[in-house]
Amino acid sequence: MPLIETKDGPDWRRRTTKHEFMVWLSWLIGLSIVMYAWHLISEKTVWFFVEDAGRQAIDIGTRMVPPKFSYMEKLWWPIWDTINIATLGTVIALVIAVPVAFAAARNTTPHTLVRACALFVIVSSRSVNSLIWALMLVFIFGPGVLAGTIAIGLRSIGFCAKLLYEAIEEIDQSQVEAIEATGASGAQQILFGIVPQVLPTFAGVGVFRWDINIRESTILGLVGAGGIGLQLNGSINTLAWTQVSMILLVILATVIVSEWVSAKVRHAII
């Protein structure tokens, strides 16, 4: 903390004048960038629609109540599909993520080149959203649950492998050394030295991703990849707002239940 001598005596400041100036300058630059971004976005906006939004919201809101509860009987099947997409997608992702994670962890990778490839797999799987994966897979597998399941799987590989390889890198190396001292082969070292250490993380990551996947699989239907999103899209397109609100309620309930289950399971594991 600088002390500035003035003629009225010493004056305490939090920062030096130079530091203060730098802080103000970075605020100025940050604010100007945000203002510029706002300017660009607002140029592409039809402000008439935005001004009208309040009225629209009230209009749609009134059309949405009361939710059409009788529609529920047509939703059981899609919700079952949605849960299956999430669960099977997570299983696929975990199966693929394990070798990728071992290839990506610094202490188990066979070669730096393999590690670079594994890291690229992780990043590309993480940066492409499941909806985009689904969009592509619907071209290949046709509309339906299969495209959605594989999309969720591909999307989740990166997430699971990333958390898993970080856990592998953070293991206690002395346990592996102890196994090595018994004369175990490389595979045995991994199986008995590393796997028991990362198994709880593995289970935790799987359940955590499953919870996220339930949320993501509710929208895959928008591009035709199965699940409750199909009904949501259909209802929105036919302006059946009471069905839309019913579907949103069902999604809300499913997400809350899955979050509860995942919290319970993770609590039990860790």
Next chain:
Amino acid sequence: MTDQAAPVYPGTWKRPPLIKSPLLRWSIILGAAIYLATALGTMDINWGRVAEGLPRGERFLAAFFPPNFADNRGVVWDGIQESIWMALISTVAGIIMSIPIGLGAARNLAPRWIYLFNRAIIAGSRTFPEVILAIFAVKLFGFGPFAGFVALAIGTIGFYAKLLAEDIENMSEEQAEAIKATGANWFQWINYAIQPQVMPRMIGLSVYRLDINFRESAVVGIVGGGGIGATLNTAFDRYEFDTAAAILLVIIAIVMVLEYLSSYLRKWVQ
């Protein structure tokens, strides 16, 4: 002493199982098996369509290569820019809105009814994926980046306010008490006791959220929310897969840069 038998060691060794109780273990395994069987059994997969689609998929993948950066460069560049600006201002706006909500959702700061009200806002915004928020934003605000901006900003609240509230709940009480003892008013108390404690983590999280918002901006475009997603969707609809491949590569590259940047910044702040 001599007639005492040598201790008998077991000749084989078995790894202890992850779940100790055998009943629980076997019921989990059995339950998982039954679930998998029913899930796979009820999945409506049209294998004929899949077999038909695989060669098509091959052609589809072949159409991706080589990625075409040249032909639609202007459009892609515009889309990317729009996405970046959209992600930026929605992060800023989301964080500005998150601060009061996060303060209200911290149990140690807010009275009970404010706490419950703010927690409800957070839960609502967390439940629905950005894409569903974007569908409604497009209905209300019309097509374009403004709708995407609103959807991403609302999505940011659920993420940021929740983590902010949790961080405030975990802060050290002593510092807060010390500031209170100096006779500080409420705003001074927040500014000098709580803000410095949560700031480092929150800066890291805001960069992380910027990264998420950029990735999500690629999908809100599919439902009409502007940004690179709109460009990507158009490329798919026009069967210009080489352009789509170029867009995906650009997205992956930007996400990699953002991820590197955010990990660097987080290290620097902490």
